Amino acid sequence: MKKNILFSTTRQWNPGDEFILLGVINVLQEILGDFNSIIYNRSPEVRQVKGYLNPFRTKEWTNRSFSGKKNIEAFFRIGFYDNSFKENMDASFINYVVFAGSPEWMGRRSSPLYDVILRYKIPTVYLGIGSSNVITYNMIKERYRTVLESSRLIIVRDEATREILQPLNPIKLSCPALFASKEEKEITALQKIALIFSTHKAVRSNRVSQETSAYLVSLYGALMKSYECEIVCHYIDELPEAFHLFPGCQIHYSYDSRDYLEIYRKFDFVIGPRVHGIGICASHGIPGILISHDLRADTAHGFGAKIISTGTNISEVISLIEKSRQSLGKSTEALRMLKREMKTEYLQYLQKVL
Known part of the structure; x- marks a missing residue:
C-alpha cells in the first residue's frame, strides 16, 4: 500500500523550496517506491505568521454557507481553500512528516504542524534544513525540541544549523536540491551563462538589499558585453524590473518550479544570489558562482560553488569565470561525483530509519 508523506514546504512562494522538495522526493522514491506526496504549505499567502490564532481558517468554516460569507472572507482572510494539509484534519493516515530543507523548520508558521506531529505521534525526519538566524539550542521552544529529539533523522545543510542542533548530533550533508x-x-x-536576477523591489523575504540589487545590475551589464548571457527570474515581482533593466536580453520565468529544470539545462554556467538556483544547476552538473547576501550562503559550499560577496570587483568575477572555463570539464565531473557521493550517504541514512 502506498505510504502518505507530509512535506513541510512552500508552494507558489519561493521556487528554491520546491527545488529542495524535488530532490527530497527523488531520493525517497529510491527507498519507498511510489507514495502519496502531501504538503503542509507554509506560503505566507496560505499561512500568515499568526494565522494559527485565527479560528476561522478551518475546513468547517470553509464548508459553511450563509448570506454575506464571501464579503467576510474577502476582508478577513477567513476560510482555507488551498489544496494542502489542514491542521484540523484527521492526520492518522500520515506515515511520515518530512521537513524538506528551508530555514523555516520551526517558527509560528510551522507551529500548527508540530501540534499535529505531537498529537498523532507521527515519525519525523529533517532533510537538509538550514538557518537564517544565529540562535542556540536552549533558545528553541520546548515543543520543537520535543519533536527534534524524537525525530528519526536530522540532516543539516550548513555549519550554523549544525552548531545550533549540536546536542542532537545532526549530520551535515549537501542540501537535497542537489538531487x-x-x-x-x-x-x-x-557557451551560455545564466544570470539569476533579484531585486529590492520584490516583496519581503523574496528580495535582496538595494545594495545587492544595484550590484547585480552593474555586474550583469558588464558580463553581457563579454559573454552570451540570459536572465533567469524566480519570483514574479522580478519580471517587470528585469525587462526594464535588460532590454533585448532573453529573460526566463515560470510559475511552475519544475520548468526550471529545463530552463537551467540550457546553460553551461550560472551566477546569482539565489542559493537554490545554484543548487538546481549543480544537480545538472552545471558549475556556478553564488553572490552572497545573507547567512544562507554557506549552503552553496554543498553545491561545489564559488562564493563571492556583494561588491566584489567585476574584474575578479570575470577572472573566476575564465578559470572555470579552463577547467569546465573537471568542474562538471566533480559535481557528478559530489552528487553521487551525497546521494549514497542520504540513502544509507534514510534506509536505517524508514
Whole structure:
C-alpha cells in the first residue's frame, strides 16, 4: 500500500523550496517506491505568521454557507481553500512528516504542524534544513525540541544549523536540491551563462538589499558585453524590473518550479544570489558562482560553488569565470561525483530509519 508523506514546504512562494522538495522526493522514491506526496504549505499567502490564532481558517468554516460569507472572507482572510494539509484534519493516515530543507523548520508558521506531529505521534525526519538566524539550542521552544529529539533523522545543510542542533548530533550533508534533476548534462564548453536576477523591489523575504540589487545590475551589464548571457527570474515581482533593466536580453520565468529544470539545462554556467538556483544547476552538473547576501550562503559550499560577496570587483568575477572555463570539464565531473557521493550517504541514512 502506498505510504502518505507530509512535506513541510512552500508552494507558489519561493521556487528554491520546491527545488529542495524535488530532490527530497527523488531520493525517497529510491527507498519507498511510489507514495502519496502531501504538503503542509507554509506560503505566507496560505499561512500568515499568526494565522494559527485565527479560528476561522478551518475546513468547517470553509464548508459553511450563509448570506454575506464571501464579503467576510474577502476582508478577513477567513476560510482555507488551498489544496494542502489542514491542521484540523484527521492526520492518522500520515506515515511520515518530512521537513524538506528551508530555514523555516520551526517558527509560528510551522507551529500548527508540530501540534499535529505531537498529537498523532507521527515519525519525523529533517532533510537538509538550514538557518537564517544565529540562535542556540536552549533558545528553541520546548515543543520543537520535543519533536527534534524524537525525530528519526536530522540532516543539516550548513555549519550554523549544525552548531545550533549540536546536542542532537545532526549530520551535515549537501542540501537535497542537489538531487532535483535525475540526470546531468554534458558540458564541453562555456557557451551560455545564466544570470539569476533579484531585486529590492520584490516583496519581503523574496528580495535582496538595494545594495545587492544595484550590484547585480552593474555586474550583469558588464558580463553581457563579454559573454552570451540570459536572465533567469524566480519570483514574479522580478519580471517587470528585469525587462526594464535588460532590454533585448532573453529573460526566463515560470510559475511552475519544475520548468526550471529545463530552463537551467540550457546553460553551461550560472551566477546569482539565489542559493537554490545554484543548487538546481549543480544537480545538472552545471558549475556556478553564488553572490552572497545573507547567512544562507554557506549552503552553496554543498553545491561545489564559488562564493563571492556583494561588491566584489567585476574584474575578479570575470577572472573566476575564465578559470572555470579552463577547467569546465573537471568542474562538471566533480559535481557528478559530489552528487553521487551525497546521494549514497542520504540513502544509507534514510534506509536505517524508514
